[in-house]
Structures are given as structure tokens and as C-alpha cells.
Amino acid sequence: MKEFTPADASLLELVDRLLHKGVVLAGEATISVAGVDLIYLGLNVVLAAVETLERAERRAS
Amino acid sequence: MTLVAHAVARAPRPAVETRGLRDRPLVWSEIDGIGVWSTDWDSAMTFETADLMEHHRVVERLCAAETCLPMRFGTVFASDEGARAALLPRTAELREALERVAGKSELAVTLLWKEHPAPARTPAEGFGPGTQFMKERGAAYRAQEAERARAAELAGSLIAELAAEQPLVWHETCTTPHVAVSLAVLTPSERALERKRELEALVSRFVDVAGVVSGPWPPYSFARVR
Amino acid sequence: MSDELLYLYAIADAAASGAIVAARLTGIDGGRVAPVVEGRLLGATSVVPASEYDEAPLNEHLQDLDWLAPRAAAHQDVNGRLLEITGGIVPLAFGAIYRGPEGVRTLLEARATDFRERLADLDGRAEWIVSVERADDVPAAQSEALRQLEAEIADAPPGRAFLLGKRREDVLREERQLSDAVIAVEALEALEAGAERVYRETLIDDAALAAVARFSVLVDRSHEAALRDVVRGIERAASVRGYRIRLSGPWPAYRFGGLSLEGTLAG
Numbered sequence: 374m375k376e377f378t379p380a381d382a383s384l385l386e387l388v389d390r391l392l393h394k395g396v397v398l399a400g401e402a403t404i405s406v407a408g409v410d411l412i413y414l415g416l417n418v419v420l421a422a423v424e425t426l427e428r429a430e431r432r433a434s
Numbered sequence: 435m436t437l438v439a440h441a442v443a444r445a446p447r448p449a450v451e452t453r454g455l456r457d458r459p460l461v462w463s464e465i466d467g468i469g470v471w472s473t474d475w476d477s478a479m480t481f482e483t484a485d486l487m488e489h490h491r492v493v494e495r496l497c498a499a500e501t502c503l504p505m506r507f508g509t510v511f512a513s514d515e516g517a518r519a520a521l522l523p524r525t526a527e528l529r530e531a532l533e534r535v536a537g538k539s540e541l542a543v544t545l546l547w548k549e550h551p552a553p554a555r556t557p558a559e560g561f562g563p564g565t566q567f568m569k570e571r572g573a574a575y576r577a578q579e580a581e582r583a584r585a586a587e588l589a590g591s592l593i594a595e596l597a598a599e600q601p602l603v604w605h606e607t608c609t610t611p612h613v614a615v616s617l618a619v620l621t622p623s624e625r626a627l628e629r630k631r632e633l634e635a636l637v638s639r640f641v642d643v644a645g646v647v648s649g650p651w652p653p654y655s656f657a658r659v660r
Numbered sequence: 661m662s663d664e665l666l667y668l669y670a671i672a673d674a675a676a677s678g679a680i681v682a683a684r685l686t687g688i689d690g691g692r693v694a695p696v697v698e699g700r701l702l703g704a705t706s707v708v709p710a711s712e713y714d715e716a717p718l719n720e721h722l723q724d725l726d727w728l729a730p731r732a733a734a735h736q737d738v739n740g741r742l743l744e745i746t747g748g749i750v751p752l753a754f755g756a757i758y759r760g761p762e763g764v765r766t767l768l769e770a771r772a773t774d775f776r777e778r779l780a781d782l783d784g785r786a787e788w789i790v791s792v793e794r795a796d797d798v799p800a801a802q803s804e805a806l807r808q809l810e811a812e813i814a815d816a817p818p819g820r821a822f823l824l825g826k827r828r829e830d831v832l833r834e835e836r837q838l839s840d841a842v843i844a845v846e847a848l849e850a851l852e853a854g855a856e857r858v859y860r861e862t863l864i865d866d867a868a869l870a871a872v873a874r875f876s877v878l879v880d881r882s883h884e885a886a887l888r889d890v891v892r893g894i895e896r897a898a899s900v901r902g903y904r905i906r907l908s909g910p911w912p913a914y915r916f917g918g919l920s921l922e923g924t925l926a927g
Contacts, residue, residue, distance in 0.1 A: 382822075386648050391654070
């Protein structure tokens with residue numbers, strides 16, 4: 374299992390806010406892509422983002 | 435036409451130069467003294483990874499110009515009409531929430547356990563597998579309880595330090611094996627960077643957790659309306 | 661102007677006057693509790709210094725918890741003893757002050773009918789407080805949704821686990837609010853079936869307090885064993901869901917018979 378770094382935490386805290394917090398109004402549609410719930414779209418986005426970040430770190434080191 | 439919502443603000447339409455996602459125009463939908471900023475989106479387009487962070491940057495720019503409540507990413511309206519209809523029943527709560535966050539930004543404090551060893555296997559020689567299993571279970575339970583207690587203590591000391599911001603703080607503990615405390619605080623925007631440095635100094639004093647202070651961000655965690 | 665004021669604790673039937681004198685109760689700041697009789701009613705009073713209890717110094721003291729706490733306790737001690745001695749009182753809230761016995765008599769006379777009715781309603785009854793609190797060690801009994809989330813978290817890589825963990829907190833919070841509301845309604849229904857009167861107190865909005873509901877309950881002194889049974893029944897149902905119940909009493913009827921500070925410093 375890959376380790377969890379402080380740099381990930383910052384990104385994940387932000388993504389959590391974008392996906393889970395903020396104003397929700399009744400009666401609106403929530404985007405889903407090909408039937409995949411937005412939460413999962415979001416999670417895939419995040420995981421992609423974390424991996425990108427790790428690749429960048431590896432290149433830097 | 436589809437509208438991808440970004441943030442709620444007070445009417446009249448605030449003056450902003452900002453553009454929406456993928457450099458598309460922003461639309462202002464207003465009713466009863468409240469309005470929402472959205473990107474004029476083509477419903478044939480699908481979202482990509484970059485749109486999530488772009489939404490954040492749009493919200494940041496809108497909130498810098500005027501007191502705003504960020505919308506949750508992924509909120510879409512079929513039309514300007516639809517946006518106004520969604521706002522209408524909530525205008526009083528939205529106004530109240532706007533007042534709560536006026537002039538303030540959000541900081542996030544995350545405390546991560548520095549070491550998270552697997553529960554130690556106590557060699558229980560001379561015991562049968564059943565007893566051994568129970569002993570291990572007991573040890574794991576005690577370790578978990580100790581961790582929870584320590585997380586609560588850490589959260590308590592952070593919250594004590596944030597006396598000035600109370601009650602604009604909320605926190606969670608032990609959400610996952612890595613996270614001891616995750617805390618959000620609403621702080622005056624003009625002092626946010628200074629406050630961030632103070633909090634960084636504070637969390638660096640903890641020995642068993644690594645502290646990460648993020649933001650300042652728009653007040654995402656404090657935008658919820660009931 | 662006199663440098664002494666009269667502190668009024670409670671109103672009772674004038675017939676209890678002799679018993680109150682005989683009990684030689686010590687009131688706030690050491691004053692002897694004495695009845696002021698008017699018609700068929702009495703006010704239980706003691707002398708307090710004007711330097712502390714006149715309007716201006718009293719209002720200042722009320723902000724000072726170190727000053728207030730022992731005196732509020734003395735106020736309650738007196739009312740607790742008066743309840744035992746008389747069998748029924750109309751208790752006053754802390755801080756009802758009169759310039760002298762004339763003021764108390766005027767009050768007793770002006771509201772004689774009201775007080776007599778209140779005393780009749782409270783006769784032989786006492787107030788109890790039932791609070792429903794979250795136990796510190798909420799058991800891990802969880803909904804299917806939460807169990808699924810936890811299983812997912814256990815299998816997820818760190819990034820996904822982080823976000824799912826936060827979602828679990830949201831779900832937990834919502835489920836807890838729902839469960840708080842359910843237990844409060846159940847407790848209310850059980851108490852209403854077993855008590856004469858029930859009042860659901862408003863809670864101070866403080867996350868540090870574990871109380872999810874608090875009830876004032878009026879019961880006949882002869883039915884106290886039945887009340888304890890009802891509370892035990894609530895407790896049995898509540899404890900498996902992570903709540904505990906606290907019962908305290910018997911109290912003078914501050915909620916059901918009590919008077920507010922009206923009339924303070926009158927006369």
C-alpha cells in the first residue's frame with residue numbers, strides 16, 4: 374500500500390471540499406458521466422491527481 | 435444550454451472580469467436579491483480532470499471579488515430559469531450564510547499520524563489459536579482506542595488555540611488510518627496568511643503527527659445551507 | 661433606606677408557618693428562613709444585605725459564577741427542605757428580592773387566587789428531570805450503509821480512503837442526528853404515558869454537552885416508583901443504542917409551578 378504524504382493531504386482536503394462541501398440546492402441535476410456517480414468520478418480524478426503528483430516527485434528526486 | 439454552477443452571491447450582479455470553465459462565459463442568474471454564477475456549458479461536453487480544479491480557480495476569483503458561497507462541484511442547471519427556481523426557496527438561508535462568511539476564508543488543518551504500525555503481534559505461546567485470536571483482537575482494540583483518545587486530545591489543543599475563530603471551526607477525527615484530525619476554520623481573509631503561518635508553527639510542535647495547513651480557500655466547508 | 665432586603669424563596673400554605681419556624685432553616689448568606697404570612701399563604705424569606713442584593717450589585721453578581729453558584733445552591737437547599745416540610749411549594753427563581761415584609765404581603769394578597777391554584781395543582785407532587793445523553797463509548801452498531809463504506813475504506817488506496825473516510829463522517833453525523841431525534845421522541849412518549857405532566861426543555865446548543873433531550877416531569881410523590889420503572893424501561897432501550905439516561909429529583913416544581921423574577925424589588 375502506497376504511503377500517504379502531507380502533500381497528498383492538502384490536495385485531498387481541497388478535493389473533498391469541491392466534491393462534498395459547498396452549497397447544494399434542491400431541484401438541481403448532479404452531473405454523472407456514463408451512469409457513474411459523481412463521487413466516483415471525483416475519486417478517480419483524485420487518484421489520477423495523486424499519481425501525477427507522485428510522478429512529479431519521483432522526477433524531482 | 436446547460437449551466438455549471440460555481441458560486442452564490444448577493445445581487446446586484448457583482449462586477450467581475452472572470453471567465454468560466456474552459457474560458458467560456460460566465461452567466462449570472464438572479465432572483466429575490468440573490469444570484470448564482472455559472473459557466474455557460476455545452477451539454478454535449480463531458481467533464482475532465484482539469485475541470486475540477488478549474489472550478490476551484492473560478493470560485494476563488496469570484497470570492498476574491500465579492501462575498502460568495504461556493505457551490506458543490508457538479509451542480510448543473512438546465513437553464514437560467516432552472517437556476518433561479520433552485521435559488522428561490524433558499525434565498526433567506528443563503529443570505530444568512532453569506533453574512534456568516536463575509537470577509538472570511540477557510541483554512542484546513544490536517545494532522546497525519548507519523549507512524550502507523552500494524553498492531554503488534556503479541557506472541558502468546560502456550561495458548562490455543564482461539565485465545566491468541568482474542569488476545570490480538572484485544573490489543574488491536576486497545577491501540578485503536580488509544581489513537582482515538584490521542585486524536586481527540588490533539589483536536590482539543592488545536593481548538594483551544596482557535597478560540598478567536600470559534601464557533602467557526604469544525605473538525606473530524608480518525609476518518610481513516612492515516613488521519614488523526616481534519617479541521618476547518620473560517621478566518622478573516624486579510625489575516626489568513628498570517629494565521630496560516632501561526633497554525634503551521636503550532637502543528638510543527640506535535641511529535642506524533644505531521645501537520646499540514648492548507649488554504650486559504652473560499653469558505654467551502656461553511657457554505658452548507660439547511 | 662434600609663441596609664437590609666428580604667429574599668423570597670417560595671410560596672406555601674400558611675398552615676406550614678409553624679413547621680418552617682420550627683425547622684430553623686439557614687438561608688442564603690447564613691440568614692434564618694422566616695415565613696411572612698398573608699391570609700392563607702406565606703412567603704418563605706430571609707434577610708440579605710442591600711450592599712450585595714440591591715438591583716445594581718445583584719445584576720453585577722449574576723455574571724459572576726463564583727459568587728452565584730454557592731448562593732444558587734443555598735437557594736435550592738432551602739426550597740428542597742421547604743418541599744419536604746410543607747408537601748408543596750411554588751418555588752421562585754433565584755433573585756426575588758423585596759424591600760421588606762410589606763412587599764411580600766402585597767404580592768401574596770394581589771395574586772392569592774393564582775398562588776392557591778398553583779399550590780393545589782402541585783400538592784403532593786414533585787418535579788423530576790430526565791436527561792437523555794450520548795454515552796461516550798457509542799457502540800459500533802452501524803447501519804448497512806456505514807458498514808459498506810467501512811469495507812470500501814479498508815480496501816481502498818490512501819487517496820480514495822481519505823475521501824471515503826470523510827464521507828463516512830458525514831453519514832455518521834446524519835445518522836446520529838436521526839437517532840438522537842428518535843430516542844428523544846421515544847423517551848417523551850414513554851414519559852407522557854407515565855407522568856402527570858411532561859415538558860421538553862430547550863437545550864443549550866453546545867456540542868460539548870452530550871445531552872440530546874431533557875425533560876421536566878411532574879409526578880405525584882406516591883408514583884415515584886412507577887416513574888423509576890418508566891425511566892428504567894427507557895434506559896434499557898436506549899443503552900443498546902449508545903445513550904444513557906439520567907434521572908434527578910425530587911425537585912421543587914420550578915418548571916410547573918415556578919415564578920419568574922417578576923416583582924423583584926417591588927415594595
